[in-house]
Amino acid sequence: MPIFILCVYCLWNKLCFNYIVQSISNMDLIMIKKVFFLLIFTLVYADPIMDFSPPKYVEELPEKDFVEEFPKLGSLFGQGERPMFADRRAMRVNDILLVQVSESSTAAFTTQKTYNGTQGGNLNAPILNYNGNDEGISQSVQEFQSGSAFDMTLSNSNSNFNGGGTQHRNENVELEITARVIKVLNNGNYYIEGTRQIMVDGEKKIILLSGVIRPYDITSNNTIESKFISELKLNYTSEGDISNKRHKKWGSAELEQAWPY
Known part of the structure; x- marks a missing residue:
């Protein structure tokens, strides 16, 4: 998720930069106002307010x-x-x-999260047998066997995560x-x-x-x-x-x- 947020942020800044370059080159006042609004919208932090109008x-x-x-x-x-x-x-x-x-x-709030994961295994190629008398087919089967005679082993990997927090x-x-x-x-x-x-x-x-x-x-x-x-x-x-x-x-x-x- 942080990588996705970083990508969105970089894309947003690039869009604003492109607008700035285009605005300066064309001297478009309206475009400059739009860019200024986008930058302000990105940076401005609004303090929490309370609406006291009647329900x-x-x-x-x-x-x-x-x-x-x-x-x-x-x-x-x-x-x-x-x-x-x-x-x-x-x-x-x-x-x-x-x-x-x-x-x-x-208020008292406590959270705890633990994650453990292990990954690994083997992948074997299929074996094809031919019991007929056709030499052409038999030769093709042998070529297939020689070309697919391999095994794949997945390396073992472990991942662990432990996090928590307490608030009073x-x-x-x-x-x-x-x-x-x-x-x-x-x-x-x-x-x-x-x-x-x-x-x-x-x-x-x-x-x-x-x-x-x-x-x-x-x-x-x-x-x-x-x-x-x-x-x-x-x-x-x-x-x-x-x-x-x-x-x-x-x-x-x-x-x-x-x-x-």
């Missing part, structure tokens, strides 16, 4: 219509700015709630982020999104969260745990000098991505 079914489901319900006279539950008795949980679009993120993952990984994420109700689905569920950006001494922390929740999982103090969020998407990144030191420079990353060995 397809969230877009397809209609929003729930709210009907204003005015309390009866003398009711303890009012609809003023701050009634004495009210449900403080998020219930409508643009309401906010606190998301308590507590995610942990543990533990990850824990503990944080809190305030999210906003973006859409109330007709079944009563909420689609929420939350964003937080913190700048400390030139280092920027960015937290993005989205998902679908049930109103029944929201506690009385207007919080919800991340384990109750369906379609959960969480992205925690940082930007700045310290973060840049933890990653390879773009030139090194692109060179390693394109290097076939």
Whole structure:
């Protein structure tokens, strides 16, 4: 397989080189643009990204219509700015709630592969006998016998392969982020999104969260745990000098991505 990849890579580079020579000789601007695109496509290494757009079914489901319900006279539950008795949980679009993120993952993976092969053997020529009285045929048989009187011996060869690997990984994420109700689905569920950006001494922390929740999982103090969020998407990144030191420079990353060995 590595030989095949090397051949494809060499063929691709040769094709790009031929395009470059043809472009320079003909001074074809369009061809030069194509060559530039091919080279960039070969070298560019795209960082992993996460799409935070709502799931397809969230877009397809209609929003729930709210009907204003005015309390009866003398009711303890009012609809003023701050009634004495009210449900403080998020219930409508643009309401906010606190998301308590507590995610942990543990993975252990071990693989082992062993291969042993032996090859060898003998190959003998066929023997042809003639019991008739025809001298012509008998002479032909003798000529055939003298021409095919050989044996072939295959040399013994052994091949061995032994490989394996082990991976252990533990990850824990503990944080809190305030999210906003973006859409109330007709079944009563909420689609929420939350964003937080913190700048400390030139280092920027960015937290993005989205998902679908049930109103029944929201506690009385207007919080919800991340384990109750369906379609959960969480992205925690940082930007700045310290973060840049933890990653390879773009030139090194692109060179390693394109290097076939």
